[in-house]
Amino acid sequence: MQPKCICFFNSNKAWGGGEKWHFENALLARDKGYRVCVVANRVSALADRLDVQPGIDVLRLNIHNLTFLNPLKLMRLVCFFRKHAVNAVLMALPSDMKAGGIAAKLAGVRDIIYRRGIAVPVRNSALNRLLFRHVLTKLIVNSLNTRDCVLAENKRLIDPERIHLVFCGFNVAAYDALPVHTIFERRPGEILIGNAARLTPQKGQKLLIDIAALLKEQPIPFRILIAGIGELEKELKAYAIDRGVEDVVQFLGFVSDMKSFHETIDIFALTSLWEGFGLAQVEAMESRRPVVTWNVSSMPEVVIDGETGYLCPSQDTEAFAARLLALMQDEALRKRLGENGRARVISHFEMQKTFADLEHCLQA
Structure with a gap:
């Protein structure tokens, strides 16, 4: 039986804390025996660093806030997820959650996870309610304060049992x-x-x-x-x-x-x-x-x-x-x-x- 495949999905162009988190955890997952693939923007500091890493397939694709309305890009993502038999996709940005989340749902990905790393409220829009309740399977937050901010405008945006606290990791030995x-x-x-x-x-x-x-x-x-x-x-x-x-x-x-x-x-x-x-x-x-x-x-x-x-x-x-x-x-x-x-x-x-x-x- 082949190991699980985790897809790290981060379309941010610049390097920052979120990109560091995706980079380090992608390498850790690979080193622990998971199959790992990555979706990044065409211009991406994260992809530049991952391109030289063995055993990680990187898809570069222009992602923006309205990409989820582009059927051609959605189907490209669906095909990528199916090609790698992705079991879980971890998304970094709201635009990633929309495009990547919907594509993962269409591809039959088991776990569709949004990682929220900024302590800013999520708008209580109809689209966000749809995504958080019917597309995402889990939400990862980097602090309890971030969790509270996510739920600030709608306490029922997502079932609390599907929210997981994962602190930012620090490589002490390195x-x-x-x-x-x-x-x-x-x-x-x-x-x-x-x-x-x-x-x-x-x-x-x-x-x-x-x-x-x-x-x-x-x-x-x-x-x-x-x-x-x-x-x-x-x-x-x-x-x-x-x-x-x-x-x-x-x-x-x-x-x-x-x-x-x-x-x-x-x-x-x-x-x-x-x-x-x-x-x-x-x-x-x-x-x-x-x-x-x-x-x-x-x-x-x-x-x-x-x-x-x-x-x-x-x-x-x-x-x-x-x-x-x-x-x-x-x-x-x-x-x-x-x-x-x-x-x-x-x-x-x-x-x-x-x-x-x-x-x-x-x-x-």
């Missing part, structure tokens, strides 16, 4: 094996606070600059290192000057070596207004760095207040600064919370554990 390089010179006695995220309104770096202004009133030397690029770069740099903290807030631009970044800093500060999961927190915790963030969205599912870091009332910059200050003043506290954070990553977010959760979903 991360540990990476070398560490000096990417920033520390001044004598200073504490380094890190933030890694796109420079966008959602990521809340403007609040971090306000926090820097509060910390600057204290006698402890520090600098905040912000890794990332984005639409607000010029605005944030100007705001740092306006607040008089340009000497303690350093914009590093795009940083490819995130392990060296996390090994360089002492504390990780995540000021995002919301996150579907927040992989940056997990990377920091794996490097034994305590995390300070807001008590919103999925943050409490990752950070345990007082054990692996601190959760602060949303956008309360004074509370956030106070938590950072407590960690800046106490090296033993930083070490204890950091060790707890790494232990939590291994017990909850290690990739073999999360892939086992995915397998459980496929077998349910």
